Amino acid sequence: VKGNLHPMDSRKVKDKSATVNGQPIDYYELTMQPFQKQIYPNLGPANLVGYNGIAPGPTFWVQKGTETVLRYHNNQTRNCAVHLHGSWTHSPWDGWASDLVEPGQYKDYYYPNSQGARSIWYHDHADHVTGTNAYSGLGGIYIIYDPSEDYLGLPKDNYDIPLAITDKIYQSNGDLNVPTENGIPNFFGDVIQVNEQPWPYMNVEPRKYRLRFFDMSLSRPYDLYFEQPNGDWAQFQVIASDSGLFSYPVTTSDIVIAMGERYEVVMDFSSMAGQNITLKNSMNQDTVQEYENTDKIMMFVVGNTVSDQTNNGDVPSTLNPSVAYPASKTTVDHEFNFQMGGEGEWTVNGISFNDINNRVLARPPQGTVELWQLHHAGGPGVHPVHVHLVDFQVVSRTGGSRGVLPYESAGLKDVVLLEPGETVQTLAWYGPWNGLYMFHCHNLVHEDEGMMVSFNTTALAN
Template structure:
């Protein structure tokens, strides 16, 4: 069992600071130098520029890269085959300095896989790391032996074949490391990438597509400014927000509509985003399109969540600069309107209706909490740490269930979020009230604050076998905040 000290270093939960104080430890503020204003006290532009300038010079000095789309190594009439090496790589995060990361095919973030509904994908992942690892398709409706179960590991020098039938609607998924006890560190070191499913119905809506459909992966890190080395620190002390692997990049856009697929791939950070002078229109969530576009003044994305936005730059003159701001970090991305372009895309008034909710036949309670006993620190679900040999829930295939998921960590105010493998769910209510704006649509991950509870409804279809559900603050999962369900006939 990991020590309490290492838990507090990994989890970074805001109110675990009370426990740190109790043990004579104090989190270092995420500021560049002692005596500086805390980030939340600085004006947005100063916050972003202050963090970046101490590390990299001028903010917005590098272009935001778009993750490379992976090409199949071979195809058949119904299947695309891919080969991906999981290996260490040296990448440039700070200009002029290389950083050693874990990567998929040497890419940081990993390459994007674009799949189609109804067309199977098979990926052979070869592990060239010195450590065991595996891969979970987050949000994927996949057979149990391809889900990336936390104990189904790939040994160094070995490989594993994963099969993704893609029997789900178009949506923004992602793949990442998921070995139990190592998931937080390996994802932090760089094992993450997009997996985008497209379908004909979505294509016929004529949302922005091609080079105007841009995946954006957000995460926060700490780096040694002299060596460029990743620092495995308290996540509260990870002041650099990366946008597709770069701190404070710029992105050149045409004066037309774009679709941005945002993913929060951080361990624990929650990002609240605004675009002053710009309009954010949400069209999708974790599990695909919303019933209709929703204009948002801000969006909040917890770890593991995705949100699809459409931004129309056509109302801005050439030369305009727009800043995507994060509530704590300030400006994290600059959009530069640099050119005109034809635009035959649309933003329809109606997108995709949500499926009907079948009657639920089972109701369950799930509580996320910590045992903070200094001699036995553990993450718990319903009072128990993860045991891969124990089945916590047995679920009959085809049934619909309602789960009330609660955060029991009130004393220290620890934030959790909940991820359920295999299925997408609907949020029925939050604390007995209608779902929040960020709960809309089909979900697979949802934040739950201290003392909060969320009711979810899901239907378990197609596949049999063992799957997990857990807190997607990955350090919490590493400490045992995970449980197992078994789908049976």
């Protein structure tokens, strides 16, 4: 573990306020541009592409109900499309993979931010180059917060830390080894980074922290745990996932997080003053020869004094009493098989995103609940399935060694992990808007090779 973690700050990029329909709106400009930065210690700089010259891009903290317009300029050489993952975005601004912002162009994206507080993220979504763009640095954190949650007394400000995990490969000159577009079924890096720094450490105080985990890797899921110096795994409380706070905290000593997923935990370092706590990963990739240090993520160096005791009490046993579980339903509306079509062709029910005449696989009427059955029907690696627009309940998981994990069912999700052979049922309310949206495997290598299709939430007749 080397280097010093710079917690991501809220480098706000608000340039000017604008007015839309007579209402003020928060307006930001972001430029997607190449830059160089030394990431790997003692080697040369890496060529990255970031938003406003940093990777991950600026972290947004947007108060629930504040509408935003983000103008993204594409000043790099590849096409871009920006998706705000986990947002109730109307279809024209959802980052449809062929709605490209070409080099030299810009596009304005509008976000209502009217849904419940949650940790979401923005990343590139351009057809065939999403993985390359995201890997080069085009990803960032966007947090919708709601002051009406403050009474819960959860750790905040300096004690509320977003942590974006990725895995990379570097060349001996320090530049990134960018995964080639063709041929590889998965990308696994040997260097684990948090907020773009390899195996960093972070100084913490002996008290509670809210840690917001994001898996921004291309193909690698993690099973995270906190290792104490005596080898014990520390317990912690999971309080939120993709769609915000759970009804109640879930206590565990490890948590599986796959690409695109978010989990928020409260970790209490108060009994660990003076110790080094290592965040580790117990999940190996068995389709490849696993690298040596991918079991380590970062280190928390626990100091001896607490400078601020506010928001350091017990996590309340009720967090969000009104998680919006969809009305239950037992008949399956759609079955989707995530599988390998032919050589290097990844599909959903045999259809890939290239199949432009056949890629709308569901038409849920706006405002209705549907039960979808998702199956990992083959191909190396895992298929974490992401459905745009909606929050879903993970109803069941069969066909493998595990069922639904307690922290998967304590709140609503927008990504669910399918390991080989597994079948998962998801229940979602298709709204609030109508329109065309994507759903896909969030293993970005698979997505870029076609494992992406769409649904059309059809408008109700008046």
